[in-house]
Amino acid sequence: MPDNGRKADTVTLTIDGREVTVPKGTSLLHAAEGLGVEVPHYCYHPGLSAPAQCRICLVEVEGAPKLQPSCVTMAEDGQVVHTESPSAVRMRKGVLEFYLVNHPLDCPICDMSGECMLQDYVFEEGREKGRSREPKRVFGRDDFGGDVLFYGDRCVMCTRCVRFMDEVARDPRLTVVERGSRAVIDTFFEHGLEGASYAGNIVDICPVGALVSKDFLHKARAWDLDHTESICPGCSQGCNIELHTRDNLVQRLKPRENQEVNGHWMCDYGRANYEWMNHPGRLEEPEVGRGNDRRPADWQEALASLFQRLSDAGGAGVRIVGSPLASNEALAGLAALGGEVGSIEACVFRSPRAPDEDPLPGFPTLVRRRDLAPNVDGAGILGFERVGGDDAAGGLREVAGHDGIILVLGDELRDQSEDFGAAASLFVYLGTADSPAARNADFVLPVTTFAEEEGSFVNVLGRVQRFRQGLQAPGYARPAWLVLGALVGALRGDGTPASAADAFERMAEAHAAFAGLTWEAIGTSGTRLEAAHA
Ligand code: SF4
Ligand code: SF4
Structure with a gap:
């Protein structure tokens, strides 16, 4: 291996014309992120396995016969990567168009509006007009139990929710049923997510508005909320959280990443424990x-x-x-x-x-x-x-x-x-x-x-x-x-x-x-x- 003064455990590559050195084993998606380049992605989440199934993070790697999924392609020395080449952009546009074939035009009433990865990506580089003339597939709404509602028509089938329950909660209560355009997320048992301790996290990681919180349903628009770094007061674990507030009231709690304490997650008990912060029966003067x-x-x-x-x-x-x-x-x-x-x-x-x-x-x-x-x-x-x-x-x-x-x-x-x-x-x-x-x-x-x-x-x-x-x-x-x-x-x-x-x-x-x-x-x-x- 040539010794050019670089540490052996790093690799240097070029992304969109800019050189970057990253630790070996870094995915192209993360290497690009380090340069401030966001490669669109749905199925990839840093706290879960990477199945490379959503096909929207494809990038062009010089010398490779076809576009590569950047979430599972590791950075290599001397690689030249293009995230904005005509073929990468054309592919993403095409993939996005397929995602919209069955997606309802729900944004005005969807709780995820304003923080939805489908909305963002389509706004950034989707087609201006849809070409599909077929009637949209309709699944409707399903109560998954606990605090979770499922809007099947909005789902992009990234399986983040299934993998969270399987890999992180180790409580596999969700799965994909049916095939092709009929494929849909469902629960195994009638009681669904009832009694699960960490299921609220699937609402956080769902990249679209398919999984929403009953407690937060139609309570506030995402762009009206102020976010404050805080610590969950629910127990002595001290999960790092954000208070999402509007009108001087806490509207919801969301986990804040800290790998030393709570990773990307928080428990449902802590998540629900906020109404007392808005309690009106307060002492107000000495x-x-x-x-x-x-x-x-x-x-x-x-x-x-x-x-x-x-x-x-x-x-x-x-x-x-x-x-x-x-x-x-x-x-x-x-x-x-x-x-x-x-x-x-x-x-x-x-x-x-x-x-x-x-x-x-x-x-x-x-x-x-x-x-x-x-x-x-x-x-x-x-x-x-x-x-x-x-x-x-x-x-x-x-x-x-x-x-x-x-x-x-x-x-x-x-x-x-x-x-x-x-x-x-x-x-x-x-x-x-x-x-x-x-x-x-x-x-x-x-x-x-x-x-x-x-x-x-x-x-x-x-x-x-x-x-x-x-x-x-x-x-x-x-x-x-x-x-x-x-x-x-x-x-x-x-x-x-x-x-x-x-x-x-x-x-x-x-x-x-x-x-x-x-x-x-x-x-x-x-x-x-x-x-x-x-
Ligand atoms: S419900 Fe959300 S997280 Fe689950 S597969 Fe659908 S889009 Fe992904
Ligand atoms: S989120 Fe749950 S585990 Fe974390 S501090 Fe709050 S109550 Fe404790």
């Missing part, structure tokens, strides 16, 4: 005073008054209740506040648990975990101790009758009696919703949910991951890291953190597990805590 003396206050008055009470309380015993739904920055602020005003006697959190874990067999890194909250590991690292049962009830007895200072973050008091905190000398409650037990609080401070703020969680794999703000907070609710940071800053005399990044840096200075990490270094896909210290 309130001061107990029981019948409670009255609304603005933030300035509430924080000034609370600062005074905290300063006066110096040395008292402090009991803290945190939440595994709260960010690291908020939990670190809560613990820091407790440490500033007295001696911490208890620092606890509760988390609901599922009976079993639920792994995705074809991508075993992804497991729907027993802990049904995103920051159980972060809470543990920051010094919070788990209490209560698997249903996240009980376990707060030690805090309930405390006669010193009680600090509560999160809506953790929903099952507590009305006596909770009645004996406390100072009771501070930061939550998103009120509860009867919180009526004893001296200060009720409205805070944002993770969807309304920036912050970070630590998942079960020891990975610290950031989420961004997708919704505007209701009323005067503020991020807990900001409220707690302001109080700690006032007590210490070092000011209020200016941002979530600032709050993270203060936390990293105080907690060795986060030492040396920066907000930028965590980036959009997170980093393992232990890697930061390797």
Whole structure:
């Protein structure tokens, strides 16, 4: 093999007149992608096998007797590839025309409109007018069970859905029945996808509007949705997701690729767990005073008054209740506040648990975990101790009758009696919703949910991951890291953190597990805590 200074595990080829060097074993489709050249494709998906059956990714390779499917043709040294040659373009136009022979003109009412690969490719290089004069084949709509509806007339028979259920979910419930133009996707059993744990992913990977979500059906147009990088709050796996929002409401959750955590996928439990983010019953302004003396206050008055009470309380015993739904920055602020005003006697959190874990067999890194909250590991690292049962009830007895200072973050008091905190000398409650037990609080401070703020969680794999703000907070609710940071800053005399990044840096200075990490270094896909210290 000639040694021209290049590493032996790479190959150099030319695509559309531009030279590119890629690792051996890279497909032409991926090599082209690296140059910013998109080769149309339907059946190929990076998380599945490549059957090369849709025939739309054909490209011209000089010296090859006919056009080659770029998804399964590997890049070779010296290859010269043309994705836009007359023969490649003519072939794609022809293939697209065949796809449209039976495809209905459904775009105005199709949920996939705006993110459909058939619509995009036809718009880019399809024929302006169809030539087919035959009546279109009609399959109609079928309920596949679970959250999935099937519109057979829109299907391009790429078999991504069949392969996902077979190769990734290892739960082969879909197949192709019939042949030729009558071929259609169907379920094996009457119950279809009912009870499957990961079937929602086939809606994501269907390149057209053949598989759609019942929950999202006709709810919003794709081009009206804002996409926000976030982390699924459903369990401690911490799948990377996007919040798709419109009118300040979460309309759906979609997985975001992270090969270290969830690949391209997410579970159906997490996908369906978003309505609470739109919940209207929220605390919207600070309130001061107990029981019948409670009255609304603005933030300035509430924080000034609370600062005074905290300063006066110096040395008292402090009991803290945190939440595994709260960010690291908020939990670190809560613990820091407790440490500033007295001696911490208890620092606890509760988390609901599922009976079993639920792994995705074809991508075993992804497991729907027993802990049904995103920051159980972060809470543990920051010094919070788990209490209560698997249903996240009980376990707060030690805090309930405390006669010193009680600090509560999160809506953790929903099952507590009305006596909770009645004996406390100072009771501070930061939550998103009120509860009867919180009526004893001296200060009720409205805070944002993770969807309304920036912050970070630590998942079960020891990975610290950031989420961004997708919704505007209701009323005067503020991020807990900001409220707690302001109080700690006032007590210490070092000011209020200016941002979530600032709050993270203060936390990293105080907690060795986060030492040396920066907000930028965590980036959009997170980093393992232990890697930061390797
Ligand atoms: S339903 Fe969608 S994913 Fe399944 S074969 Fe048809 S086009 Fe492909
Ligand atoms: S596995 Fe957990 S984190 Fe991932 S989508 Fe499901 S509930 Fe959400």
